[in-house]
Amino acid sequence: MxxxxxxxxxxxxxxxxxxxxxxxxxxxxxxxxxxxxxxxxxxxxxxxxxxxxGRLSGLSxxxxxxxxxxxxxxxxxxxxxxxxxxxxxxxxxxxxxxxxxxxxxxxxxxxxxxxxxxxxxxxxxxxxxxxxxxxxxxxxxxxxxxxxxxxxxxxxxxxxxxxxxxxxxxxxxxxGDATGWSYLKLRRRAQDWATVGVAALVYRNGGDVVGASVALTNMGGTPVRAQAVEDALAAGASPAEAAAHAAEGTAPSSDTAASAEFRGHLARVLTRRALDEALSR
CATH class of the missing domain: 3.30.465.10 (Uridine Diphospho-n-acetylenolpyruvylglucosamine Reductase; domain 3)
Incomplete structure (x- = not known):
């Protein structure tokens, strides 16, 4: 057009x-x-x-x-x-x-x-x-x-x-070196926008996890903080247990890439994988 x-x-x-x-x-x-x-x-x-x-080189x-x-x-x-x-x-x-x-x-x-x-x-x-x-x-x-x-x-x-x-x-x-991190996403083709994405940070103190920060891509009108996941981890839940809460409080849309229900499923799966990857770093 x-x-x-x-x-x-x-x-x-x-x-x-x-x-x-x-x-x-x-x-x-x-x-x-x-x-x-x-x-x-x-x-x-x-x-x-x-x-x-685009020509303002001072901002690069x-x-x-x-x-x-x-x-x-x-x-x-x-x-x-x-x-x-x-x-x-x-x-x-x-x-x-x-x-x-x-x-x-x-x-x-x-x-x-x-x-x-x-x-x-x-x-x-x-x-x-x-x-x-x-x-x-x-x-x-x-x-x-x-x-x-x-x-x-x-x-x-x-x-x-x-x-x-x-x-x-x-x-x-x-x-710091004690912070593990991960960003994972699912997309249909290499150049496509993320159907769902997860950014995860895990904070450690002496090898113990003392906190986490998790945010989701395409699970609402803005990026969404996965507060329920963070709270579950703080309460001692495993990454798999915490990831089960990833879709709570979100409002994903349904479109040609995925339904809202499938996006909720992806959020849970990708959050578990992102937490595992962050913990491995």
């Missing part, structure tokens, strides 16, 4: 992009375009103006920020996958980036675009929720830091989708 007509502007800086966004409430940002362009073609998105920020980086790693919003998925800091200190992020789409998508798509788009079937939002990551959003009133738990507001709706706002940086914690 052909997109609806729109104006097109190339932003020369973050400030320029924000001015363009502020002058038109229907404007949308575009960088890699792998999230927005399909929506344009289907006319799910009909912006009056596209603001191209991974930096050590003490207890966190700071990732520029325009860092490509391939760069996230290959970055040595992320591979050493937060490998769940680099590994998940390497699972996104296909090589073309990973070479052009950006971490900021994936997160700001707010697609419930996207992989990285669940990982960020499990990590307790922070998103740095810039807007008319300056810059603010939004926790992942408050960033994702609904289907294709995030704290960065408000008029005149822009995601500029993602901050993820450094994981």
């Amino acid at each position: 052909i997109p609806a007509s729109f104006d097109y502007e190339v932003a020369e800086s973050v400030e320029h992009a924000l001015r363009l966004l502020g002058s038109d409430a229907e404007a949308k940002l575009i960088a890699g375009g792998h999230s927005l362009v399909p929506a344009l073609k289907l006319r799910i998105a009909r912006p009056s103006q596209l603001v191209d920020i 980086y991974v930096r050590d920020a003490g207890t966190q790693l700071a990732i520029g919003a325009l860092t490509r998925h391939k760069a996230v996958r290959d970055d040595p800091l992320l591979q050493e200190h937060c490998p769940i992020v680099s590994t998940t980036a390497g699972m996104i789409g296909d090589p073309q998508v990973r070479h052009r798509g950006t971490i900021g675009g994936s997160l700001a788009h707010g697609d419930p079937a996207s992989d990285l939002p669940a990982v960020m929720l499990a990590l307790g990551a922070e998103m740095v959003v810039r807007g008319p009133d300056g810059e603010r830091t939004v926790p992942a738990s408050a960033f994702f507001a609904g289907v294709f709706e995030t704290a960065a989708s408000a008029p005149g706002h822009m995601l500029v940086e993602v901050r993820v914690p450094k994981l």
Whole structure:
């Protein structure tokens, strides 16, 4: 399908992009375009103006920020996958980036675009929720830091989708050697969105499990924290016993990829496998 007509502007800086966004409430940002362009073609998105920020090289980086790693919003998925800091200190992020789409998508798509788009079937939002990551959003009133738990507001709706706002940086914690991790998903074809995905982190102290963080992909309108699984593990349940609670409190949809019932089944199976893999690391 052909997109609806729109104006097109190339932003020369973050400030320029924000001015363009502020002058038109229907404007949308575009960088890699792998999230927005399909929506344009289907006319799910009909912006009056596209603001191209793909040339803002200053937003492409991974930096050590003490207890966190700071990732520029325009860092490509391939760069996230290959970055040595992320591979050493937060490998769940680099590994998940390497699972996104296909090589073309990973070479052009950006971490900021994936997160700001707010697609419930996207992989990285669940990982960020499990990590307790922070998103740095810039807007008319300056810059603010939004926790992942408050960033994702609904289907294709995030704290960065408000008029005149822009995601500029993602901050993820450094994981210690005692933290096990896993991201698993099921998809029909290699380049497809996740039918269901599970991000799992297991925290240990002297070999004993002292906590866990589990988040689900495509089990609701936003990434969903599997609180019942975490509570069961904290109460001493085995991974298999805890995983049986994975679908509790979720609202998966039914579509051509899977029914809601089957998604609930997948959530339980993948959560058990993700916990087992996290515990093995």
